Amino acid sequence: MNQHTPDMKGFSRRRFLQGVIGGTGLSVITPSSFAKDPGKTSFANTPSVLVDVTRCIGCRACMRACKNANELPDNTDLSEGFPISWEHQELRFDQWTVVNPSTGANANGDAVTRNIKSQCMHCLEPTCVSVCPVGALTKSELGPILYNADRCIGCRYCIMACPFDIPKYEWHSGLSPVVGKCQFCTRNRLSQGRLPACVESCPTGALKFGRRDSLLFEAKARIDSYPDRYINHIYGEKEAGGTAWLYMSDVPFENLGFKSSVETSPMPPLTWDVLSKIPIVAAAMAGLFGTLAWSLNRQEQSE
Amino acid sequence: MIGWIFIVVCTLSLIGISLCVVYDKRPRFLRHVTAITILCIWAAALWTLIRRFSEGLGAVAGVNDLAPWGLWIGADVFAGVALAAGGFVIAATVHIFRIERFKPILRPTVLTAFLGYVLVAVALFIDIGRPLSWWHPLVMWQGHSIMFEVTWCVVLYSTVLAIEISPVVLERLGLTRLLRLVKATTIPVVIAGVILSTMHQSSLGSLYLIVPGKLYPLWYSPLLPVFFLISAVAAGMCVVIVESFFSAKILKRGLESSLMAALGKAASFILFLYLLIKFSDLAASGAWDLLYERNLQSNMFLLEMLGGVALPAILLSFQRIRNREKFLLSASLLVMAGIVLNRINVSWIGMSVHDQLNYYPTWMEIALSLGFITAGTIIFFLAVHYLPVFPKTEEEPPEAISAGSKTGLMPA
Numbered sequence: 001m002n003q004h005t006p007d008m009k010g011f012s013r014r015r016f017l018q019g020v021i022g023g024t025g026l027s028v029i030t031p032s033s034f035a036k037d038p039g040k041t042s043f044a045n046t047p048s049v050l051v052d053v054t055r056c057i058g059c060r061a062c063m064r065a066c067k068n069a070n071e072l073p074d075n076t077d078l079s080e081g082f083p084i085s086w087e088h089q090e091l092r093f094d095q096w097t098v099v100n101p102s103t104g105a106n107a108n109g110d111a112v113t114r115n116i117k118s119q120c121m122h123c124l125e126p127t128c129v130s131v132c133p134v135g136a137l138t139k140s141e142l143g144p145i146l147y148n149a150d151r152c153i154g155c156r157y158c159i160m161a162c163p164f165d166i167p168k169y170e171w172h173s174g175l176s177p178v179v180g181k182c183q184f185c186t187r188n189r190l191s192q193g194r195l196p197a198c199v200e201s202c203p204t205g206a207l208k209f210g211r212r213d214s215l216l217f218e219a220k221a222r223i224d225s226y227p228d229r230y231i232n233h234i235y236g237e238k239e240a241g242g243t244a245w246l247y248m249s250d251v252p253f254e255n256l257g258f259k260s261s262v263e264t265s266p267m268p269p270l271t272w273d274v275l276s277k278i279p280i281v282a283a284a285m286a287g288l289f290g291t292l293a294w295s296l297n298r299q300e301q302s303e
Numbered sequence: 304m305i306g307w308i309f310i311v312v313c314t315l316s317l318i319g320i321s322l323c324v325v326y327d328k329r330p331r332f333l334r335h336v337t338a339i340t341i342l343c344i345w346a347a348a349l350w351t352l353i354r355r356f357s358e359g360l361g362a363v364a365g366v367n368d369l370a371p372w373g374l375w376i377g378a379d380v381f382a383g384v385a386l387a388a389g390g391f392v393i394a395a396t397v398h399i400f401r402i403e404r405f406k407p408i409l410r411p412t413v414l415t416a417f418l419g420y421v422l423v424a425v426a427l428f429i430d431i432g433r434p435l436s437w438w439h440p441l442v443m444w445q446g447h448s449i450m451f452e453v454t455w456c457v458v459l460y461s462t463v464l465a466i467e468i469s470p471v472v473l474e475r476l477g478l479t480r481l482l483r484l485v486k487a488t489t490i491p492v493v494i495a496g497v498i499l500s501t502m503h504q505s506s507l508g509s510l511y512l513i514v515p516g517k518l519y520p521l522w523y524s525p526l527l528p529v530f531f532l533i534s535a536v537a538a539g540m541c542v543v544i545v546e547s548f549f550s551a552k553i554l555k556r557g558l559e560s561s562l563m564a565a566l567g568k569a570a571s572f573i574l575f576l577y578l579l580i581k582f583s584d585l586a587a588s589g590a591w592d593l594l595y596e597r598n599l600q601s602n603m604f605l606l607e608m609l610g611g612v613a614l615p616a617i618l619l620s621f622q623r624i625r626n627r628e629k630f631l632l633s634a635s636l637l638v639m640a641g642i643v644l645n646r647i648n649v650s651w652i653g654m655s656v657h658d659q660l661n662y663y664p665t666w667m668e669i670a671l672s673l674g675f676i677t678a679g680t681i682i683f684f685l686a687v688h689y690l691p692v693f694p695k696t697e698e699e700p701p702e703a704i705s706a707g708s709k710t711g712l713m714p715a
């Protein structure tokens with residue numbers, strides 16, 4: 001937890017990885033610990049990825065890399081080798097990232113096509129973690145949101161609640177279905193000092209890994225240097241209170257099918273504000289009804 | 304297709320049977336029709352269960368990644384819990400507010416609530432993906448989750464209901480010592496039940512606070528927990544009316560008409576209160592304009608509000624209507640339909656991803672739900688038959704039981 005303190009400004013990849021290997025980095029924090037101290041500064045060094053939509057050529061190398069790195073079944077045409085088919089792909093419990101072409105109007109009103117990579121956004125204040133009744137979804141100490149099937153009861157609240165509709169479910173398993181979503185390669189690669197598989201596989205530099213504040217800085221610098229080339233909106237900077245995955249584009253995001261209805265404030269307080277009042281209300285009710293029942297009872301007995 | 308025809312036939316048959324009971328018509332074949340209908344429904348439900356546990360939810364239900372909660376959650380759990388709210392309302396009326404004249408209907412109401420919660424628990428067990436891990440929320444705490452809180456409340460409140468109904472069994476078995484012990488704890492237990500009910504009835508609404516971007520603004524509101532709680536109280540009262548009516552018919556006993564009328568009046572007040580808050584909230588949030596848009600959501604909303612809330616609220620506000628059994632029954636049924644519609648609207652019609660409905664129930668989902676309803680009804684009448692649920696009345700003739708069995712709803 002104290003790794004989130006601002007003195008981590010000198011965050012370097014080596015130090016981050018030392019922390020991870022040292023074991024502390026993989027221990028999880030509960031939502032309560034980060035709700036108590038939401039200190040926004042601690043989000044600055046969250047491992048993040050900047051996606052430059054204008055640089056993505058849609059080769060889907062990242063999709064295959066993800067499947068290989070996470071031992072997900074290559075049950076799609078992706079196994080056929082390069083180049084692959086261009087059928088539309090959906091996220092599934094065993095397909096954690098997809099790239100699909102999306103056509104929308106750019107700032108001049110011309111219809112253009114861009115390739116959009118989707119995966120879990122790894123929210124700084126994740127909705128899924130706050131709604132899960134058993135803590136099967138957790139925010140690891142360094143940031144990525146991890147899923148633990150051993151705890152999951154399969155209630156699917158995370159799927160219903162995620163503002164980006166990311167977690168997917170294994171609908172055809174009788175007794176032990178799992179929820180599937182991008183794990184940011186935390187256990188299998190980050191902890192061994194390697195980049196996320198998708199980032200490593202990207203041939204064009206459309207995906208860039210780094211700490212969140214430097215990526216935001218870089219994105220803003222790119223927008224400043226090429227104001228004609230980029231729209232002035234970094235998707236993920238504010239959405240759902242901020243996410244680790246950040247997108248920049250030359251086409252307004254809502255035209256490319258990004259969810260524009262996502263609130264810009266963190267979601268968990270929406271329920272926590274109510275939940276946290278319950279003990280007081282319950283205590284008040286106990287007092288009220290207790291007194292009422294007791295006094296009415298006495299009145300009856302004295303009559 | 305065949306499945307849907309089956310569902311329609313079964314539903315029509317169930318409605319027909321109920322109408323026969325309402326109008327005291329007992330054609331000779333009624334018993335056989337009832338038995339056949341119920342057995343068919345149970346066979347279909349069993350088939351659904353087998354496939355659910357072997358091939359997964361996706362094989363039997365319309366739920367999918369964009370609409371992960373279907374009818375079993377919306378109707379069986381949300382509506383089921385709301386309809387069982389009569390249990391805490393009547394218990395509080397009798398034991399906390401000391402309005403003792405409601406005592407005769409306390410036991411049947413608590414029994415209904417208890418059976419309702421048992422069925423809700425079974426429905427949840429079937430619907431969660433990893434049913435064998437159902438106990439995880441009890442040991443793996445995650446206090447920031449509404450779902451966690453709801454699980455705990457439902458488990459605890461089911462226990463409370465079991466304690467509240469236990470005197471019925473203890474009396475029957477003649478365990479007077481234990482009976483006295485249970486009776487001594489009545490008031491604290493009832494208070495605990497009221498608190499737990501308030502908490503989880505409202506929290507079922509809070510589950511949806513997290514999806515402002517997905518739930519249609521006609522239903523989404525920061526007041527969702529309040530709406531869920533208030534509507535459940537009104538619906539719970541109307542269930543008591545309906546349940547008393549049918550018990551009176553089937554068991555050939557008198558109906559506590561004045562109590563029923565009083566309940567109707569109270570329900571009417573609560574429904575008006577609900578309307579008032581609901582529409583002020585709409586006006587304040589600006590969602591009011593959406594009422595003029597003629598789309599599925601606004602039509603369903605108006606149907607729910609006018610047919611399931613406003614109409615019965617007005618009907619029940621007239622004493623002349625309240626005093627006529629069949630009118631009272633119809634108005635109460637409207638309220639019940641209204642709350643079921645509301646929970647379905649929130650969990651299905653109002654929830655959209657990519658601006659479209661992503662879920663359509665399958666006939667198997669409906670078959671299992673019908674299975675729950677019929678099983679609950681039959682267990683209720685079995686319990687009433689064997690246990691001292693209703694107060695003993697002198698005029699209860701011994702033929703009452705054989706008359707009841709003629710409907711086929713009771714064993715001979």
Ligand code: SF4
Nearest residue numbers: 120121123126128162
């Ligand atoms: S994008 Fe969805 S699944 Fe990913 S962290 Fe955010 S809420 Fe959780």
Ligand code: SF4
Nearest residue numbers: 132152153155156158
């Ligand atoms: S489906 Fe599993 S991971 Fe998702 S909220 Fe429910 S218990 Fe948590």
